[in-house]
Amino acid sequence: MTVAVEPYRERAARVPGADLWTRTAEGGEYRILPDGCMDVLLIDGDLIVAGPDSHAWTGSAPRGTRYAGIRFAPGAAPGFLGVPARELLNERVPLADLWSPTRSRQLLDRIRSSPDPAVALDVEVAKLVDEPPDRLISYVLRNVRGGLLRGSAGVSKLAATIGLSERQLHRRCLDAFGYGPKMLDRVLWMNVALDHARTGLALADVATLTGYADQAHFTRDVKALTGLPPKTLLG
Template identity: 80%
Template sequence: MTLVVEPYRERPALVPGAALWTRTAEGGEYRILPDGCMDLLFMDDDLIVAGPDSRAWTGTADRGTRYAGIRFAPGAAPDFLGVPAKELLNERVQLADLWSPARSRRMLDRIRSAPDPARALDEAVASLAEEPPDRLIIQVLRSIRAGVLRGGAGVWGLAGSVGLSERQLHRRCLNAFGYGPKMLDRVLRMNVALDQARTGLALADVAVRTGYADQAHFTRDVKALTGVPPRILLG
């Protein structure tokens, strides 16, 4: 498979922790890696929700196809959408399938009629994102990013630190992220590792720095999550 690198730009969105991004397709196949996030996209004159991915999403796009999207911080989109993340795992659905026809139509008309759809999408989402961040989910996310699951206490220790049982923690993570804490840790760690590898750092050093047992472990995990080994992803 040919991996196509498309022109891509992003900046902080009006919603705290989110990113506003735009892309113009160069044509051909593309691969989107799991990152623990959910997106609301304006594409093909429609609003599409991209659920959390547990594996790479691949597709094709005609040259010149334009996209604008809001990438919510991990765990933030379900409150905005009103749908648990687990129901959208590895899915792409129209916003109209999640909201009432009138509500989704108002938002879509606002973006369609704007001279700058990306800016209109950003402003529309910000005007509707009224729910404050879930502090427990923020704490869980911060702890996982800090690598607490790779210590001796693991999930049991993380659950205790936020006042939940392991089962309660798993359920809250499914609703917020689409998968349990261990899977979220794998996804987030892989992205950190790939970002480090893109700086030119040797893969063996990346593996050590990001908590993999060795380079072989890093390679296996990347291939399991994306379908290809890191050297292919990195080009």
């Protein structure tokens, strides 16, 4: 029997700032790049939590494995899950390991009973999100994306604007993102740079545009975070 393979699709989820994505595996190995996000995944009828990654996650799945996921914005998932991000760094764990068996089973039953499990995942997760975004986390993200941490004194500047010590800021970032502010900066800016590179822009120009010292610096950082140099990764 031939198994139909559906391409990766993504759209805005009902949870503010999150995305709903679906795909059917082609079979074989795959590579997930670190992006500062955490996902609640429905994999062939089971709920799995994908923690934040500090390096590329590699795995494999049989052809036809169906995936649907809610990708939370960086820093948003710990409040929903009730678990600090640092405890899930580079981990994939069943949701039942984080919640009570009854609570996770009830959510899974509601999703499985729907004619469209991906849509049900989106709806049911949105119903359970009842905490407003952490203003401190939103502030950190705005400043990281604005380039404040690009310099050597960026962390101390950010901590001072918030009224925290660098140690306090680091601890808050570990709980929200799974890693400290400098690592968060590396991960988010690498993804910005790769997005530019995917448009066909020369890697040297990408490095200049996104604040790397030079193309060699960009290449080293991408290889450290993904296991592959940019040319191989994009190719």
